[in-house]
Amino acid sequence: DSGVTQTPKHLITATGQRVTLRCSPRSGDLSVYWYQQSLDQGLQFLIQYYNGEERAKGNILERFSAQQFPDLHSELNLSSLELGDSALYFCASSDSGTANYGYTFGSGTRLTVV
Amino acid sequence: LAKTTQPISMDSYEGQEVNITCSHNNIATNDYITWYQQFPSQGPRFIIQGYKTKVTNEVASLFIPADRKSSTLSLPRVSLSDTAVYYCLGDTTGNMLTFGGGTRLMVKP
Numbered sequence: 001d002s003g004v005t006q007t008p009k010h011l012i013t014a015t016g017q018r019v020t021l022r023c024s025p026r027s028g029d030l031s032v033y034w035y036q037q038s039l040d041q042g043l044q045f046l047i048q049y050y051n052g053e054e055r056a057k058g059n060i061l062e063r064f065s066a067q068q069f070p071d072l073h074s075e076l077n078l079s080s081l082e083l084g085d086s087a088l089y090f091c092a093s094s095d096s097g098t099a100n101y102g103y104t105f106g107s108g109t110r111l112t113v114v
Numbered sequence: 115l116a117k118t119t120q121p122i123s124m125d126s127y128e129g130q131e132v133n134i135t136c137s138h139n140n141i142a143t144n145d146y147i148t149w150y151q152q153f154p155s156q157g158p159r160f161i162i163q164g165y166k167t168k169v170t171n172e173v174a175s176l177f178i179p180a181d182r183k184s185s186t187l188s189l190p191r192v193s194l195s196d197t198a199v200y201y202c203l204g205d206t207t208g209n210m211l212t213f214g215g216g217t218r219l220m221v222k223p
Contacts, residue, residue: 002157033210043158043201043213056210090157102148103211105157 004106006091012112018079021109025072025093032074033103034066038087049074081113118204123218132189134217136202139183147178147185150201158201197221
């Protein structure tokens, strides 16, 4: 158990639908990072939040959004889902706003869009 | 960004020492070299990090020459459970970690 909790573990939904993925960071960590991993794209950085504020943005689609709440948990919202959105979505956390000391990943949410 | 280059795949046998070399020619002065391990359908796991010379922990050793243009992850006496993808990261001073394709290590009995 890495200390980073992601729910649900698996999600199957239809095209056009909207889903919400949830992440609880390790106790004491202020930063949350979201990554997408698909077979053909590898691990792609989506977005980072630090203590409730957006800190960095990667190749995140406009159909995707995220937020970090006062209790530091984060949610990734995916809307108008397409088949190509099927992937593993990982959340990671760290105690600082930079990646210099590495961070801890959760076990991921596997999203299947049918 | 410090782009890293590492072998796409490697094969080994149980009990052997495995060395995975990573090239990072344009690594910045402040960047650390960090290695992650990822098993199928699991999140990457931090293995080891170093700046210069040699670092050793209970899992692996990391060798970094003086010019820091490359690094070698050494896994002593691998077992079947070490079969995984190993990522070398050379840009850690920004906000996020950038993962390349990694090295798929297959340990055979």
